[in-house]
Amino acid sequence: xxxxxxxxxxxxxxxxxxxxxxxxxxxxxxxxxxxxxxxxxxxxxxxxxxxxxxxxxxxxxxxxxxxxxxxxxxxxxxxxxxxxxxxxxxxxxxxxxxxxxxxxxxxxxxxxxxxxxxxxxxxxxxxxxxxxxxxxxxxxxxxx
Amino acid sequence: xxxxxxxxxxxxxxxxxxxxxxxxxxxxxxxxxxxxxxxxxxxxxxxxxxxxxxxxxxxxxxxxxxxxxxxxxxxxxxxxxxxxxxxxxxxxxxxxxxxxxxxxxxxxxxxxxxxxxxxxxxxxxxxxxxxxxxxxxxxxxxxx
DNA sequence: TCGGGTTCGGTTGTGCACAACTAAATTGGG
DNA sequence: CCCAATTTAGTTGTGCACAACCGAACCCGA
Numbered sequence: 001x002x003x004x005x006x007x008x009x010x011x012x013x014x015x016x017x018x019x020x021x022x023x024x025x026x027x028x029x030x031x032x033x034x035x036x037x038x039x040x041x042x043x044x045x046x047x048x049x050x051x052x053x054x055x056x057x058x059x060x061x062x063x064x065x066x067x068x069x070x071x072x073x074x075x076x077x078x079x080x081x082x083x084x085x086x087x088x089x090x091x092x093x094x095x096x097x098x099x100x101x102x103x104x105x106x107x108x109x110x111x112x113x114x115x116x117x118x119x120x121x122x123x124x125x126x127x128x129x130x131x132x133x134x135x136x137x138x139x140x141x142x143x144x
Numbered sequence: 145x146x147x148x149x150x151x152x153x154x155x156x157x158x159x160x161x162x163x164x165x166x167x168x169x170x171x172x173x174x175x176x177x178x179x180x181x182x183x184x185x186x187x188x189x190x191x192x193x194x195x196x197x198x199x200x201x202x203x204x205x206x207x208x209x210x211x212x213x214x215x216x217x218x219x220x221x222x223x224x225x226x227x228x229x230x231x232x233x234x235x236x237x238x239x240x241x242x243x244x245x246x247x248x249x250x251x252x253x254x255x256x257x258x259x260x261x262x263x264x265x266x267x268x269x270x271x272x273x274x275x276x277x278x279x280x281x282x283x284x285x286x287x288x
Numbered sequence: 289t290c291g292g293g294t295t296c297g298g299t300t301g302t303g304c305a306c307a308a309c310t311a312a313a314t315t316g317g318g
Numbered sequence: 319c320c321c322a323a324t325t326t327a328g329t330t331g332t333g334c335a336c337a338a339c340c341g342a343a344c345c346c347g348a
Contacts, residue, residue, distance in 0.1 A: 120283030139264030
């Protein structure tokens with residue numbers, strides 16, 4: 001189990017750098033719609049799942065209300081979604097897309113190919129990468 | 145080259161989430177020394193390379209002066225390093241460790257094992273992960 | 289039923305990431 | 319030699335990430 005000293009630290013940096021590099025690729029693709037990558041993630045959840053509570057958005061994206069509240073406020077100000085209190089449980093707030101927000105899905109289109117190309121990895125390698133990241137995150141969730 | 149649509153988007157999110165999860169593991173390990181993960185990265189460069197210019201720190205960590213300037217100011221305020229203008233080229237600023245900053249290396253010790261364990265991945269898998277991330281970053285650097 | 293504990297969203301404060309900009313020092317071509 | 323272009327660090331402004339905290343709403347057991 002030795003010999004990993006340098007490698008693991010490099011992985012942590014690669015992870016950190018790769019994540020920032022990934023959002024840097026998204027940036028010019030999302031900028032025309034005045035979206036950031038985290039905002040885009042929220043919209044993807046709403047496009048996929050329909051109206052969602054702030055709580056569920058937080059669980060899905062691993063973000064707390066300290067991050068989501070102002071982010072959703074900005075998306076609402078841009079007219080992409082609206083927030084409404086649940087009538088039965090006043091603690092809960094639902095985020096639901098406006099027509100503009102729904103239409104945005106088509107306007108943005110499929111960014112996938114551009115991201116895949118940027119990595120220069122094959123589909124097998126991407127699948128491998130996905131599996132490794134998922135397993136590491138899964139394991140880390142327990143071993144805190 | 146089809147069929148990647150869902151997968152690639154999941155990878156981008158996994159990357160984003162894994163990076164934040166990684167820093168979350170570092171946080172309690174660094175907090176006793178009042179360090180953040182990016183601050184720790186700067187110290188690692190200085191521990192490894194000795195006195196370094198702000199410019200080279202930026203190249204190494206892929207950060208610009210807008211991020212590094214205040215970060216270095218905070219590390220200086222904590223007494224871990226000092227900044228000094230180059231006498232021959234007044235544009236250049238050198239960051240060099242204080243004795244406290246140098247000693248910190250031993251005080252923090254080797255965090256590697258704890259990170260490796262958290263991932264639950266084997267050394268082969270970590271090596272694979274490292275290689276995939278590096279290649280993707282390398283490729284993305286060109287294809288922008 | 290009622291009162292303590294929990295859940296939920298929001299606010300505040302700190303630090304990072306990055307774009308856009310500034311100012312000073314240096315460089316290099318004419 | 320000189321001045322325009324470049325390099326370098328720093329500043330400002332915006333948005334994300336997260337800890338710490340708050341208040342309101344809800345839940346549940348005695």
